[in-house]
Structures are given as C-alpha cells and as structure tokens.
Amino acid sequence: MKTATTNFKRFGSIAAIAIAGTMLFSACASNEGGAPADSESTLSGTLDGAGASSQDSAQQAWVAAFQIENPDVTINYEPSGSGAGREAFIAGGVSFAGTDSALSDEEIAGEFGSCVADTGYVQVPAYISPIAVIFNVEGVEELNVDATVLAGIFKGTITTWDDAAIVALNEGVTLPSAPITAVHRSDDSGTTKNFSDYLGKVAPDVWDAEATDTFPYPDAKGEAAQGTSGVVSAVTDGTNTIGYADASKAGDLGVAKLKVGDEFVSYSPEAAAAVVDGSPAVEGRDATDLAIKLDRNTTDPTHYPLVLVSYIIACQEYTDAEVGPLVHDYVAYLTSEAGQAEAASSAGAAPLSSELSAKVATAIESIK
Template structure:
C-alpha cells in the first residue's frame, strides 16, 4: 500500500498525515517512526447528499479515516435534496449538495446546529456536467443548448432530426427514437443542468431551475449511477451526469460562442471564477450565482459547484470539531488534489481557497 502525507502545516493540524487506502478500510495506518502525527478525533460521523461527490468522497473518507483511525465516516450519496433534508432534520452532521441552501430552507430550523445559528454553504467540489449518450455508430456529437433543451423537453424525439444533423455535418444518424434520461430524485445536478438551459436557451427551457426535473418526458433514474446505467444499457439514450462518471460513454461537445467545446476541469473552473456570490448571505456563506452565458470557448458553462453544508456552530462540540477538521481537509490543496485524481474535479482557485479556509476556520 502506498502511503502519502500532507505537506502543509495547516493540513497536518486539521487531519494529521494521510495514508491512502480503499474506502471500505477503517484500519489504523501501519506503524511508523516517532515523528508520526497522531489524531485525537474519534467517533462515528455521518454525511449525506450529492451523488456527484461520490468518487471524491470515497477517496477523501479513505484518506481521512486512515489518518484518524478512531474516526468512522459514513457518506450516503442519496442525492442533494435528500442530503439537505437529512441534515436539516439532524440525521447527518453535514450535507453534500450541488445546490446551495435556499432562502426558504435558511429560514427554518436546523437540528444539529446551536440554537439561534444558521448553516453555511462551503464550495467543496467543482466539476463539469457531461451530456452522455449511447447511439450505435455515433462516436462524436455536437449539441447546442437549444437542441439539448428540445431533446429533454421531448420536442425532438428521433436521432435523425434535422436540428441534430445541422450541428453535426458529415455524421449520419440512425432513424432511431431518442430516450432522454433524467434524474428521478431531487438532484442538484438536475438543477445545474436546468440552470444552464434556462440561462442559455430561455425561449425553450422556460421552467425555473429546481432540484426536481420539470417535465413528464423521457425516462427517470435514481442518482448519478442510475442515469449512467440507464444510458449505458439503453438504446439511443442520452442523459446528464457528473463528468467523473461518464466512463466509456459518448460525451457531447456543447456550443460556446461559435465553437463546440469538450469539458475539462479548467474550462469548468473558469466559469466559477467569473461568477458572483449570492447576495444577502452571511460573511462565510459562499453560495455562487453561476453565470453560464459566456461565449468564450475556453469556458465550459455546464458546470456544478457542489457544497459542504455545515453548521456555523454545532450543538455538539465534538461534531463541530470533526466537521471543521474533515471539511478543512477536503478543501485543502491536498484534499482537492485527491478529488482531482479520483474524480477529475477542478481544484478550488487560490482566491476561492482563501475564502473557503476562512469559512472553515469560523466553524464552532
């Protein structure tokens, strides 16, 4: 087993040295020299939410548990909406969510938080959303937002539709029905996908973005893995999923300005870097209002920012200490590199990292 350690003093203070192992393992790291850092964190802690974070969470949990052998972490990739609900009810110590808390949610009570305090949204994971497809004989696909919107609304129902052909000169499409696969559960990935279409093709996608898919069309599937499985095992299928889960499926290029653009972590991160924070939030609430209307082909506007939703102050001090350490690790340069390696995520920019570090430091 290869063992690696954090290089940063701050990371050591938060989580100790890391030894990478499988997610299922919760064994202590092999005995080392006298300079081996030790951890005084202990207990079982639960997170729930975004399935987009699944691959990254597996790697983060494995590393953190190895560095903190008295800690057990359970992360349930139940979807952003379910994760926020579990956190609000006190069933999870933090939530992973591709949607920041809404104003309505913030107006309510949070069982895990100290009385009179509210949670904050901390950007944790930036990733492209891939438009995945499975059409025999078609290896490359160009789509613009308008055509994607028509497909997922059910207006375009066959792969040989002239609108698709016009964007893919030289490609012959089969006379084959389109099965558009969407998330059946409340999903922040859906909200980000819909937000892209709402901003870029507003004449077609007229429904306000939400965690629930808005139309009674196509085929629904539970979670990121469900969408990927349905597209993989179907015929003439198309769907959307966190890019880390695209695997060997075809992935469409989307039109940005006058060019068709493939996703990259860097192109996704560029959109986030140029987007403002949501107005009216607390000092350490870092929820983004993504601007997806760019025409710069070095950008990929079909992107999600996935958050760790945490209490600003916990009713249980031990849980507050754990969350501060764990979220501090996963948002550190070392933790972000783990997510890049495991899931192809885009590391937080230096400017955003500084804001995130201040937000984490504020957790009580």
Template sequence: MNLGTKTRAATLSLALAGTLALAACGAANEESDAAEGGTAGGGEAGEQLSGTLVGAGASSQQAAMQGWTAAYSSVQPDVTVNYDPVGSGGGREQFVAGGTDFAGSDAYLDEEELTAAEERCAGDGQVFELPNYIAPIAVVHNVEGVDSLNLPPEVVAGIFAQQITNWNDPAIAEANPDVQLPDLPITPVNRSDESGTTENFAEYLAAAAPDVWTYEVSGDWPVPGGEAGQGTSGVVQAVGAGNGTIGYADPSQAGDLGIAAIGVGEEFVQPTPEAAAAVVENSERVEGRGEYDYAIDIRRDTTESGNYPIVQVSYHIGCVTYDEQETADLVADFMGFVVSEEGQQAAADAAGSAPISDTLREQARTAIDAINAG
C-alpha cells in the first residue's frame, strides 16, 4: 500500500468566514429513527438540544455540509452549526488548537497532528476520525471542441508534472482515437492553498504512476508554474476561464466543465459516486490507531473493474471526551445525524457524494456512542 507522507503548512483562520448557520426547528421522528439504531442524531429519542457547534475544514465538504445542516433542521430546534470551509489544513489546525469543536478534513491526521490532537482532547485524549463523506475527485478540463476525454494514469501524471504539454500529444491521442485533439498548449490548474484534495490527488498520482510522479506527497502542490486557484471554487473558476486548461475538483462543483474518464485496468471509469464507493469498500483501515479512529488507506493503484481510485474520503475529526457536556452532546447528536441514512442521502442530494456503507455507519455509531464529557 502506498502511504503518502503528509507534510502540511497549517494556516490558522481567526474569522469564521463563509459560515453556514443553522437554526434548527422541529423534532425527530422516533419511529423512523429506530431503524438507525437510535435517533437520527446522537442523543436519546426525543431529546431536544440547544447551543452552538463550531467546525472548520475542507471546502470540498461545503455542499454536503449545506445539505446536512438543512436536513438537520428537522431534528433539533435551537441548535446552530457553524462550519468555515477554510480548507483541510486550516480545519485540522483550528481543531488541534482548540478553536473548533470538530474538523472536516480530506486527509486523516498525520502522526504529529494526531499526537497534538490527543493532547488537546480531554480524558484519555482519544480522537475519532470518521470517514463520513466519500466523493470522487474529477479531472476537469476546458478544451474547445473536446467534450469527452480518456486519460490513462501515466498521462494524468505527465500532464500535471508538466511533461505532457500539448493536447495533441501522442500519448493523449492514443487513448482518444475518435477525438479531434487541437494543437493547443495544456495549462494545468492546481490548488494554491494547502488542501486535502491536493493530497488525495497526489497520492493517486504517486501510486498509479510512480515512474512519472516522483514528488513527495503532501497537501501543498509541488510543481512550479501553471495556474493556481484558492479552494475548489478557485480551481473550477480558473479552468472555466481558460481554453486548454485542466484541473482537479469535486465533480459536484464542476458545472459545465468536461470531466475525464480515468484508466483503471482495462477500462476507463467515470467519477461516479458508485465507483468511488467501490474503491473504498476494497480498501483497508489504517493500523495502529485508536479504538475510535477509522482512517482508511485507499487502494489508489487498483485495477478492479468499476472502481474509481481518484477519490477523497473526507473525515470528521473530534474528541471522544470533551471538557463540557453541552459540547459532547452537540457533537454526538450532529455526527449521529450525519452518518444516518437520512443524513447521507442529504449529502448525496446536495453534493453528489456516495452514501457510506452499513459497515462504516456501524463503526461510526460505535465512536459516536462513546462521546462524553470528562
């Protein structure tokens, strides 16, 4: 298994800009929630909470978070959920520093971050990492006259390493015999900020095309030149504004951009939620972590039919034990809703994500049931 080295430049955002506010109203339906093994949230049946829950992190989760908070309004009154989509690195940094109650991250904590998070958390310092959002990362492009595009792993790596520099390159033409490719320079677009999406994409390149992609894997883009955009929206905007541009982004935010099919074994696979879920099911849990840590080591180099390996498993990271009972109750209740079938469907409707499996839901509920106040 190829495990990328995670080196992250942490940037602490002091203002929760772009906040998603939720004033929830209504009550949970106890009968329907019983099928989930409890309430739709994490609390006891019919328990109503109040307070403010603060999170920050991956911008790729923004659409899903909007879906979660909107649907959560049918579960809890008088609860406000604030989520600042500052990026995975900023979210992890704020959580470790104690500035938020939970983090959203497109990469699990590295060893240094995990140690710091354990020191931040109360009680025995246990941390939960729940893979609550599964979504493919699309290779998006804007090439006039080209609607469909097949890209083998080595070609994807060559383009973003700036070794393949023109759209009529023979390596691209070989994979697209029926496409009229223009004599046009390729302009790769990457994230300008430290990003879990970048790290997931780089892990794929390193695993699937190691002879081409020889850079150290991290959340910071390693190749100079090209263009860069802030956040997922910045990449999408930059790709859309050019001709001959190519980038990587959550497909739910791709808009009218072309989306490439990626070579996996003998076929080319589109970044569908089903194909993303399939590769996660064929992956394994990272060893040597805490009881409630469900970080996954994704099989980026898979050749299994119907698997799409450029996938991000975005985590919610928090403490098993909090200092305050109110915080523990709010975190448990909201996370309980997020992993419920209703919550996962809300994310799928809003962001095109792949609902987690029953196995992942059961694991998550084990961690959520353990959340307490020390």
C-alpha cells in the first residue's frame, strides 16, 4: 500500500507548493476536483484537529498540499488557541491538537479521550517561529525594546510612549507623549505562555508571574483580544498600540527589535532555530514526548529568544482504528522536509534541524 508519506516523497515540496499556489483551499476544504489524475493514495476519511492559532497559516498550507496528494481525505483544523486545542484533545473531541504550550505534568497524568486506555501519547515539535512584538505608534517606524521595558509595558508600570525607559533605548526617535495601549490575548494561549516565560526569565524583577496560558496581569491597563488574529486586528486598528503575535501574522505592522546581549536583534527563522537547537529537552518525559526547555537567557545576538515551539499532540493508539493511519501520515508529512519547507514558504517558520527531525520521525512511527 502506498501511503501519503510515500506520495509526498515522490512529488516533493516544490511540486506541492506549486500546485497549492494555483488553487484556493480553506482549512476544511473540499477535495472535489483538486486531486492529481495519477494520485496513488489509498488513504480516506476525515481528520479533525484544533489548537494553536500560531500554526494557522502553516496548517492551511499543510492541509491543502496533503489533500491534493490524498483526494479522499478531508482535514479540518480549527485555530481555537492552544488551551482549547489541548482541552479538546484530552476530551476526545479532536484526533490531534496543535499547541504552543507543551502538555503539563497534570495533563499527562490524566487520560486522553481518543486514545486506547493505558497507551501512550506523542508530542512532537512541528512549527518553530519567532514571536513578534508588533506596534502601531504614530510617527514611529522603528522601535527598540528590552525585556525589562516589555515587562513594564504589559504589566502596566510603563504607561506612556515617552517614558524615560523607552526613550533611553531609542536614541534619535521621537516618541509621542501618548498613552500606551498594550494588547494581550484574552483566551488561553501558548503564545502568551511563551511570551510570559521569556519575560519571567529575562526580567524577573518586573515580571513576577508564573508562565501560564492565561495572561497573568488581567488588571493591567490595556486591551484583551481573542486569538492571534484578534491581537493583530486590535494593534492595527488601534492608536499607539503594541502587542505580541506569531511573526507570520505581523503583516505590515511595525516590529520591534529585541535586545539580546549588547545588540538589538530583528527576528528571523534562522535566529529562532538557533535558540531551539541550543536548548535542552524537558526532563522526565517519555521518548515520544519531545518537549523543549527553551534557553531564554541567551546573550548571543545570532539567537532570538522570544520564540515559540508549537507541538502536535496525538495518540500512540486510537480507539478508532481508522484514524491512526490518517494521523500518522499527516503528522509525518507536516514534520517532513517537504512539510517543513511548506511551513517556511507559507508562514516564515524555521524548519526542524536534521537531528531533531530524526527524533520526531522515530516518535511518529509509534502512532497507529
């Protein structure tokens, strides 16, 4: 039997990108008329997933390309947020989840609704991306920040754009004497957890909250918005605004440079990948759980420490035996060289390193 994985090796990422670029697909696109005439895939069925909105652009591209090669498969991905995705997977409402926040020890200790009892789970990195500090400030085209200033802005202790702490980092820039509107996520968000984790590790004297999916300072002045798209819209449509979002969604907004060591650094896929490669695995996890403990305190200016690693969570064995092959081949594709090239092209993601890819491939082989 030829699976979707072998089909993608045959066609390669260039063909998949070229075909996908000629057709319009949604995350739950119909496959009618979209398959190559010589498709040899024997996969069929519907696969439902949900979770990280940071993955949305990549998921749309992955779904489109995968469905072209597998015309009898329909994949739905709802970018409902990392917390909602994990909750849906745990409850058995979806077959896989995307999350920017790795499963907690408490979540792992429980049961997963779609998995056969007493079998394991798989958690693998699939999408590596910088978190961009986006801004829309009148008259300001470039902005430098450090962790201490960011922490003060989002905690609400720095409230105007001409605050001395911001001015000191932006010599020669005229900053308005205007209130800051800091936009954070209103939903449970792995992007928030990564943002909070960075601030807590690099500016702990200011950011004294635990890193959680929920924004930790709800009483701070600012604005809350649903999902990545909500934050981007609020920053875009507001006045003198700042927010944080997956870099793939920054669009035409201003993006701040982040102080790393003695330099101010722009985000890039390469700088995000460098941090991941230099970070250790979370201790005490099974071989199929490849959660990473990111090194936020790097002073290497070739690294961009405000980065998220977004995971795919799946069962090792599904209660519905027909789902396992679909999940296996879809996750194998999106973490493959072809799938990672698709994410880089469509969302500016940083591809998995060869060493990490090998570990991911081994973990995925346990899915059935």
